[in-house]
Amino acid sequence: MRVVVCVVMLVLSGVGMAQTTLPANSADADFSQSRRYRDDDLHAKARVVFLGDSIMDYWGSHNGKWFSYTGWINRGIGGQTTQQLLLRERHDVLDLHPQAVVLEGGSNDMRLGFSPEEIRDNILSMGELAQANGLKVYVVQMTPVCDCVRPLTGLRTVEHIHHLNELLVAMAQKKHWDVLDFNSPLEDAEGKMRAELTVDGVHPNDRGYELLAPVVERALVRYTK
Secondary structure (H helix, E strand, O other): HHHHHHHHHHHHHHHHHHOOOOOOOOOOOOOOOOOOOEEEEEEEEOOEEEOOOOHOOEEOOOOOOOOOOOOOEEOOOOOOOOHHHHHHHHOOOHOOOOOEEEOOOOOOHHHOOHHEEEEHHHHHHHHHHHHHOOEEEEOOOOOOOOOOOOOOOOOOOOHHHHHHHHHHHHHHHHOOOOOOOOOOHHHHHHHOOOOHEOOOOOOOOHHHHHHHHHHHHOOOHHHOO
């Protein structure tokens, strides 16, 4: 009888441990990395939210200077795909109740083998969700890539990038959204990233961001005052 009781106690204690011990893959449970800005979001007063990957994330933190306009909130996270952006849109955009959202992404998707159409569809979902909540939608065209520092293009060919950007323009026209051209200011005659404007072949340097800033300011001039 005493042996049975001990076995039962061991089983029950194992159940308790299973309920309280984090699983081995707990670091991957927050797939969208929604905790990254959780504390900041509690106190943010947003007018325009910039949702994106490292192109946004590094703007002002690695290179370039972030905008000083009131309520312009950067919610970029390096390495993210548009699937991840879509998952955290509610927390990092909608819950902040901004007037507008700038959607940027696609480079990581393309690097991992997702098609331009799949990327377009995720951005379409983000835009529709934002529009349904009364936000003005701005869509960013994908920036060029080059192998000028080290091999980084891979599947991010000029043809794939231009095709995605054409799909984004057609989508935006149909939805009456605005498009921010982040490609033309940075590309060379072959459609690749200009070597003098990048730190690694993907991310703009200070000069690169200086060329992108006016594109944003012209499009969002109504939110600068």
